[in-house]
Amino acid sequence: MFDYKLLSALAAVVEQAGFERAAQVLGLSQSAISQRIKLLEARVGQPVLVRVTPPAPTEIGRRLLNHVQQVRLLERDLQTLVPALDEEGLPERLRIALNADSLATWWAAAVSDFCAEQHLLLDLVVEDQTVGLKRMRAGEVAACICASERPVAGARSVLLGAMRYRALASPAFIARHFPEGVRADLLAKTPALVFGPDDFLQHRYLASLGVDGGFEHHLCPSSEGFIRLTEAGLGWGLVPELQVREQLERGVLVELLPDKPIDVPLYWHHWRNGGQLLGLLTDQLVRSSKQWLVPWKQP
Amino acid sequence: MFDYKLLSALAAVVEQAGFERAAQVLGLSQSAISQRIKLLEARVGQPVLVRVTPPAPTEIGRRLLNHVQQVRLLERDLQTLVPALDEEGLPERLRIALNADSLATWWAAAVSDFCAEQHLLLDLVVEDQTVGLKRMRAGEVAACICASERPVAGARSVLLGAMRYRALASPAFIARHFPEGVRADLLAKTPALVFGPDDFLQHRYLASLGVDGGFEHHLCPSSEGFIRLTEAGLGWGLVPELQVREQLERGVLVELLPDKPIDVPLYWHHWRNGGQLLGLLTDQLVRSSKQWLVPWKQP
Numbered sequence: 001m002f003d004y005k006l007l008s009a010l011a012a013v014v015e016q017a018g019f020e021r022a023a024q025v026l027g028l029s030q031s032a033i034s035q036r037i038k039l040l041e042a043r044v045g046q047p048v049l050v051r052v053t054p055p056a057p058t059e060i061g062r063r064l065l066n067h068v069q070q071v072r073l074l075e076r077d078l079q080t081l082v083p084a085l086d087e088e089g090l091p092e093r094l095r096i097a098l099n100a101d102s103l104a105t106w107w108a109a110a111v112s113d114f115c116a117e118q119h120l121l122l123d124l125v126v127e128d129q130t131v132g133l134k135r136m137r138a139g140e141v142a143a144c145i146c147a148s149e150r151p152v153a154g155a156r157s158v159l160l161g162a163m164r165y166r167a168l169a170s171p172a173f174i175a176r177h178f179p180e181g182v183r184a185d186l187l188a189k190t191p192a193l194v195f196g197p198d199d200f201l202q203h204r205y206l207a208s209l210g211v212d213g214g215f216e217h218h219l220c221p222s223s224e225g226f227i228r229l230t231e232a233g234l235g236w237g238l239v240p241e242l243q244v245r246e247q248l249e250r251g252v253l254v255e256l257l258p259d260k261p262i263d264v265p266l267y268w269h270h271w272r273n274g275g276q277l278l279g280l281l282t283d284q285l286v287r288s289s290k291q292w293l294v295p296w297k298q299p
Numbered sequence: 300m301f302d303y304k305l306l307s308a309l310a311a312v313v314e315q316a317g318f319e320r321a322a323q324v325l326g327l328s329q330s331a332i333s334q335r336i337k338l339l340e341a342r343v344g345q346p347v348l349v350r351v352t353p354p355a356p357t358e359i360g361r362r363l364l365n366h367v368q369q370v371r372l373l374e375r376d377l378q379t380l381v382p383a384l385d386e387e388g389l390p391e392r393l394r395i396a397l398n399a400d401s402l403a404t405w406w407a408a409a410v411s412d413f414c415a416e417q418h419l420l421l422d423l424v425v426e427d428q429t430v431g432l433k434r435m436r437a438g439e440v441a442a443c444i445c446a447s448e449r450p451v452a453g454a455r456s457v458l459l460g461a462m463r464y465r466a467l468a469s470p471a472f473i474a475r476h477f478p479e480g481v482r483a484d485l486l487a488k489t490p491a492l493v494f495g496p497d498d499f500l501q502h503r504y505l506a507s508l509g510v511d512g513g514f515e516h517h518l519c520p521s522s523e524g525f526i527r528l529t530e531a532g533l534g535w536g537l538v539p540e541l542q543v544r545e546q547l548e549r550g551v552l553v554e555l556l557p558d559k560p561i562d563v564p565l566y567w568h569h570w571r572n573g574g575q576l577l578g579l580l581t582d583q584l585v586r587s588s589k590q591w592l593v594p595w596k597q598p
Contacts, residue, residue, distance in 0.1 A: 017496055052349055103524035112531035115517075116475070121490060122533075123518045176415070191420060197316050218414075219422045224523035225402035232411035234421075 003043075004071070009036035010048055010061065011068045014140065015095070015123075017054035040064075057138065066139025069095070070154070070271050094277070095123040097132040097144035100195070101163060102266065104223035105242040106292035114284045118277060128198040136269055142278060143270040156272050158286055161293025162263040167205055168244065168253040169236035176233070182256050184209035192217040193229055193237030201238045205262055227253075238262060242292060265296040302342075303370075308335035309347055309360065310367045313439065314394070314422070316353035339363075356437065365438020368394070369453075369570050393576070394422040396431040396443035399494070400462060401565065403522035404541040405591035413583045417576060427497040435568055441577060442569040455571050457585055460592025461562040466504055467543065467552040468535035475532070481555045483508035491516040492528055492536030500537045504561055526552075537561060541591060564595040 012022035013033065023030040041048055048061035057065055098107060103126060115122065127135060132144035137152045151157040174182065177190040187209070192202045194217045206215060218235050220226050227244060230237050231252055239253070241261070247253040268285055270278050311321035312332065322329040340347050347360035356364055397406060402425060414421065426434060431443035436451045450456040473481065476489040486508070491501045493516040505514065517534050519525050526543060529536050530551055538552070540560070546552040567584055569577050 021496060050349075050351060052351060052355055056351055100521055100524070103519070103521045104527065107524065108527035108531035108533060112528070112533045115533055121515060121517050124520065124524065126520050126524075197320065216420060218420050220402070221423065221425050222399055222402045222523075223521065225399070225406065225423065225425075228403065228407035229411070232407035234407060234411050234414055 002067075003040075004068075006036045006040040006043070007064055007068050009033050010040060010057070011065055013037065013049065013055050014057055014061075014065060019055070057140075062138040062140075064139070066137075066154075069139050069142055070273055093121045093123055094143070094281070095125065095141045097125040097127045097135040097141045097146075099128060099132065099145060099266075100126045100221075100223040101240045101243070102145055105163075105240055106289065110285060110288045110292070111281070114281060118280070120277065120281075128196060131198050133269065142274060143268065143281070145266050145268055147264050147266065149265070149267050151269050154272055155269050157267045157269045158282065159296060160266045160268050160285060160289040162265045162296035164241045164294050165201060165238040165262045165264060166241050166244075166248075167202075167236060167256045167260065167262075168230055168239050168248075169256055170231055170233040171251065171254055173233040173236065174254060174256070184211050184257075187211065187236070187256070188213070188215040190216070191235040193226055193235040194219055195223075195226060196221045201262060201264070205238055205260075208260075208262070209257075263294060263296060266293065301366075302339075303367075305335045305339040305342070306363055306367050308332050309339060309356070310364055312336065312348065312354050313356055313360075313364060318354070356439075361437040361439075363438070365436075365453075368438050368441055369572055392420045392422055393442070393580070394424065394440045396424040396426045396434040396440045396445075398427060398431065398444060398565075399425045399520075399522040400539045400542065401444055404462075404539055405588065409584060409587045409591070410580070413580060417579070419576065419580075427495060430497050432568065435570075441573060442567065442580070444565050444567055446563050446565065448564070448566050450568050453571055454568050456566045456568045457581065458595060459565045459567050459584060459588040461564045461595035463540045463593050464500060464537040464561045464563060465540050465543075465547075466501075466535060466555045466559065466561075467529055467538050467547075468555055469530055469532040470550065470553055472532040472535065473553060473555070483510050483556075486510065486535070486555070487512070487514040489515070490534035492525055492534040493518055494522075494525060495520045500561060500563070504537055504559075507559075507561070508556075562593060562595060565592065 009022065009026065012026050013019055016022045016025055019030050019033050023033045026033070037049060044060060046060055047058050048064060050056045050058060103124060114120070125135060125141060127144070132146040133148060133152060135141045136144050136155055145160070149157055149159070178186060188206055188211045192215055194202055196219060202217070218229065220229055223243070226237060227239060229235060230239060231247065236256055244253055268282060270282055308321065308325065311325050312318055315321045315324055318329050318332050322332045325332070336348060343359060345359055346357050347363060349355045349357060402423060413419070424434060424440060426443070431445040432447060432451060434440045435443050435454055444459070448456055448458070477485060487505055487510045491514055493501055495518060501516070517528065519528055522542070525536060526538060528534060529538060530546065535555055543552055567581060569581055
């Protein structure tokens with residue numbers, strides 16, 4: 001079998017984003033961690049880590065991490081039978097990548113009772129819904145929420161529903177930029193809000209209106225900040241309906257063009273051999289997400 | 300003088316997080332970008348980029364980026380006089396690192412009019428208030444908000460005020476974990492919420508109560524998600540008072556121990572030779588931040 005002392009050192013360095021914190025978490029010296037990584041590399045015959053800040057796994061390092069994560073989940077099922085087997089004695093954790101908008105809206109309500117009952121701690125990683133799958137493939141997370149259906153090798157995906165986005169702006173912004181009413185061709189010339197370089201929702205919205213090419217935009221990688229900037233009139237942007245019901249009712253935010261939502265499907269991806277806990281969490285999410293998400297229809 | 304065609308290729312690759320997007324933004328082919336980077340490295344005599352995803356600047360690469368950012372800000376002051384000098388013709392942008400909690404609360408209201416008047420687009424980067432300074436040092440941002448006063452070389456810092464945090468939980472969480480009232484020693488044994496590996500606020504709070512060492516916690520790197528998880532009863536956490544006034548009034552969130560806030564100072568760091576625009580933004584922030592921040596007193 002593999003030497004899991006070496007593998008868990010690798011996992012700790014990547015998960016804790018450094019040798020120092022990895023050493024703290026595992027209760028070892030920093031040089032002991034370094035030695036384990038070196039020994040692992042000697043056995044594997046190639047580097048498992050790129051020594052940047054934070055340390056990044058190499059291709060083979062990612063495959064090893066993936067394996068560690070799956071083994072950990074399988075171990076959990078045995079722990080109720082043989083609790084003494086867990087040498088590290090760390091509390092139960094699941095590392096999950098999800099989009100900022102889910103985290104800012106329905107996620108907490110969907111999982112809170114489950115976490116309390118199972119005494120489960122979450123390591124949440126915020127990733128755009130289009131890129132969370134990279135974290136799965138890299139073996140850095142046990143599950144992820146993303147907009148793409150196709151699972152990575154060894155994983156399964158299940159549809160949770162869709163988040164509905166509406167293109168919104170403040171009444172003052174609309175009055176300033178569109179005194180004669182909102183026109184699609186002018187929209188590309190007024191500042192938009194974009195979550196980050198991986199966020200193409202605003203591009204898709206403009207494309208759906210027949211407007212192609214670039215447009216002026218602020219970058220704001222925060223779900224709540226995005227809404228604050230929209231309210232303050234810095235730009236227009238696509239915002240989850242769930243998050244701004246109150247602002248829409250009060251008229252603090254207004255839809256640019258009436259009833260032109262964009263729905264984004266959310267799929268839950270999880271390791272196929274992820275053990276009982278991940279299976280139970282999957283059931284819980286499938287059952288409860290319908291309360292917040294709209295049904296997804298392929299356009 | 301330096302060859303700024305080469306330097307702006309480096310800046311674009313780092314800012315756009317890849318060669319492909321850098322090529323799009325500069326209107327060049329990807330191979331032209333690669334050639335410019337190689338030529339730059341030949342002249343510098345060492346690598347300026349680590350070829351990971353996204354590409355990361357080396358030590359010397361960071362110094363060059365820092366220089367590019369300062370030159371760009373100085374150019375801006377001349378552009379009203381000689382607009383034709385700007386070859387790239389890109390819209391005016393400022394890249395600023397700030398903490399998620401500022402972005403989720405007061406930031407938008409403080410800068411929105413300024414951005415509209417100056418026709419300024421913001422590239423916001425979310426960094427914990429303790430680490431934003433690293434981005435300044437790396438030359439990746441023109442300014443940052445952080446908790447430390449000491450500026451990096453070539454920059455200046457000014458105190459904006461302090462954010463007041465309160466340790467909060469849901470009434471159900473308190474009833475479940477503290478049926479006989481909140482006790483500091485039990486607090487370390489109930490799940491806390493921590494923003495990320497650089498967030499030591501909860502540690503400081505426990506230390507101020509005489510509790511040292513580790514504690515159970517979820518990791519949630521989202522300001523809004525943090526509050527959703529607290530409301531849903533997944534854990535207790537330190538939350539900006541500004542962000543939860545309404546929840547405190549309604550009793551949806553409750554302070555764990557009465558009137559034990561933690562204040563975190565926020566300093567605005569900006570390049571000393573940052574040009575007029577950065578100076579005006581600094582004046583605007585100093586003037587307006589007092590509306591939302593509390594006065595800072597060194598403890």
